[in-house]
Amino acid sequence: AGLRADKDKLEGLHAASLAHVKALAQLAKADGLPFLMIHLPMPHQLSADEWAVGRTAYGLDRKVYSAPDVEIVQSFCKSNGITCASAHKHLAQTISSGASDKPYYYKFDFHPTAIGYDAIGRWMADELRRNISFLP
DSSP: OTTSOOHHHHHHHHHHHHHHHHHHHHHHHHTTOOOEEEEOOOGGGTOSSTTHHHHHHHTOOSSOOOOHHHHHHHHHHHHHTOEEEEOHHHHHHHHHTTOOSSOSBOSSSSSBOHHHHHHHHHHHHHHHHHHOTTOO
16 A cells, blocks of 8 residues: 555554554563564665566556655654664665666565565674674
C-alpha cells in the first residue's frame, strides 16, 4: 500500500508495523537483549533500472523514487529510543557504483536476487557489529 501512497498517507500506513516493532523492542529490552531495527528500501528507491517488469505492472516510471519512509522510520526510532539502521543510502551507492553487472532485485518482483542479498547481508553484518556490543 505504501508503494503508491502520497507522502502524507505513509505515516498512517506504517503505523501498525511500527507499533509491532515498538512492542518487539520493549520485549527485548525487558529481557536485557539488544534490539536493532533494520529498514530496507524498495528497488525503485535505489535505481531507475531495478525491478523493471514490476515497475511496469504498477505504472511506475523508470526513475529513482524518493524514500519519505526513511524519515518516518527514523523519527519513530528516535522518539521511541530504538536503534535503527537504514540500508537505503548504502544500497543506492552500491548499485550506482556498477560493482555488479547483474541486477540486485528481480525484474518481476521486488525481492533481492542473490547479488542483492549479498549486498544487504554485508551491510547488515557491519550494522550489527556497529550497534550490538557483544558481537565480534
